[in-house]
Amino acid sequence: MRLALIGVGQAGGKVTDAFLEYADRTDSDVVVDALAVNTAKADLLGLQRVPVGNRLLIGTDRVKGHGVGADNELGAEIAQADSEEVLDAVADIPTHEVDAFMLVAGLGGGTGSGVAPYLAKELGRRYEEPVYGLGLLPAKDEGGIYVLNAARSFTTFVREVDNLVVYDNETMSGAGDSLASGFARANEQLARRFGVLLAAGETDGRAVPEQVVDASEIINTLACGGVSSFGYAASPVERKRGFFGGKKAADASDATPRILSTVRQATLGRLSLPCEITSAERALVVVAGPPELLSRQGVEKARNWLEEATGTMEVRGGDFPVPDADEVAAAVVLSGVSDVPRVKELQGIAIETQQSMRELSDRSETKLADLLSVTDGDLEPLF
Incomplete structure (x- = not known):
């Protein structure tokens, strides 16, 4: 699947940078082009991979960069x-x-x-291609104002994108991470996870999948909308x-149980958004x-297990050699x-924060x- 990637704000720009770094490292062409949009000049200057000409500073009349x-x-x-200005780009x-x-x-x-x-609203109005959002929720310890922002934006964003x-x-953050290393690791994780999917x-013809997962499979999966x-x-x-120093083929005797175990771990382990599957x-x-x-039997068993675990018959699957x-x-x-406790928790914290701010x-x-x-006499103001 090939994307036009638009990173908005500091976190969005850094994640976009991570996507481009992953694409370069894996020699992948899943990102057709990328833009970074921000109101802060310093954030745009800190990017490494987004071309300078594709870094758009907006709002200069209001916030001066x-x-x-x-x-x-x-x-x-x-x-x-x-x-x-963004739509022209x-x-x-x-x-x-x-x-x-x-x-x-973010x-x-x-x-x-x-x-x-x-x-998202404007892109959806002007183009026939799907418009997806990748939204990063703040951790609870990042502060009430950020949680309030996220809750309000979440409600609007999900309405304007196709998914x-x-x-x-x-x-998703690690307990021992510093602030900088934690965000850097999260960005790398995001790029790697999506890189496999996209x-x-x-395929470049060197290794052709038995069950291809192309753009239409991804689009149809996301076509139900929502979250x-x-x-x-x-x-x-x-x-x-090998005898001459090269790598031997891996032992394929456990291919099917390995695939099934890995898919179970991906589904039941740490999801990007904890939910009832x-x-x-x-x-x-x-x-x-x-x-x-990548045994065909293993991929089919994994897909069948995912059907049973989720209770939905619309489960697509394939391999990527x-x-x-x-x-x-x-x-x-x-x-x-639809059963996402974290979103309800986020909304609750946001309502408390909003009420506290008003008080x-x-x-x-x-x-x-x-x-x-x-108290003792009148004091006239200047004007």
């Missing part, structure tokens, strides 16, 4: 005022080569959460050196690895999930009035 300060209402206003993308657009945004900040939903794939920083149908979660797991492959409307599984370890790969990996998409504002106005009141 300094960002919106986590104010997603201001971000949305800037999106409405400056969207034509999108018009330069060879959309005849694109299967879908994907907008990537939903906790002001730019990503405010700008991405509006851009919103969600990555939850709360569950590249599955883009999707993503699972990934990998099993290392042990190889022995039986609430999924559709599902998709891709198994990637050395061709000798990667010669000389050192692992067997499984990518699982659960599309249209604080009311108290501040009262305190200021008390501070400025004069």
Whole structure:
């Protein structure tokens, strides 16, 4: 599947950078073109892979390149005022080569959460290709304002895209990670997980899949709309050196149980958005690895298990041969999930935060009035 990738805000830009780095490293052409959109000049300057000409600074009349300060209402206003600049850049993308657009945004900040939903709306109005969102939820310890932003943006974003794939920083971050390393690792994980899925149908002829998962399979899986979660797991492959130093083929005797075990781990392990898997409307599984370890029987058993585990009959699946790969990996998409406790938790925290902010504002106005009141005589203001 080939994408036009648009990273919005700081997190969206960095994830887009990670996608491009993964595509270069794996010699993949799944990203046709990529843009980065931001209200903060410094964030755009920090990108490594997005071409300089594709880094779009918007809102300069309002915020002078300094960002919106986590104010997603201001971000949305800037999106409405400056969207034509972004859409003009999108018009330069060879959309005849694109299967879908994907907008990537952190939903906790002001730019990503405010700008991405509006851009999704405009792209959907102007193009026939599907418009997907990849939304990053903030961890609970990132602060109430970011959770409030995410809850409000989530409600809007999911309405404007054909499907919103969600990555939850709360569950996916490592306990021992620093802030910088945690985000960097998360971005790399995202790129690797999606890379397996997107590249599955883009074969170069060196190793042809037995069951191809092409763009139409992915589009049909996501066509139910709503929210999707993503699972990934990998099993290392042990190889022995050949007589002349080359790698021998991996032992294929356990190919089927290895595939089934890896798919189960991808589905029941850490999903990008924790959910009840039986609430999924559709599902998709891709198994990637050395061709000798991708047994047709294993892939079919894994797909049948996913049908039983989710309770949906719309489960698509296939393989992605990667010669000389050192692992067997499984990518699982659960599309249209509806039983998502994390979203309800997010909404609850957001409502509490919103109420606290209103109460604080009311108290501040009262305190200021008390501070400025004069008890002994009248004091005239200047104007």
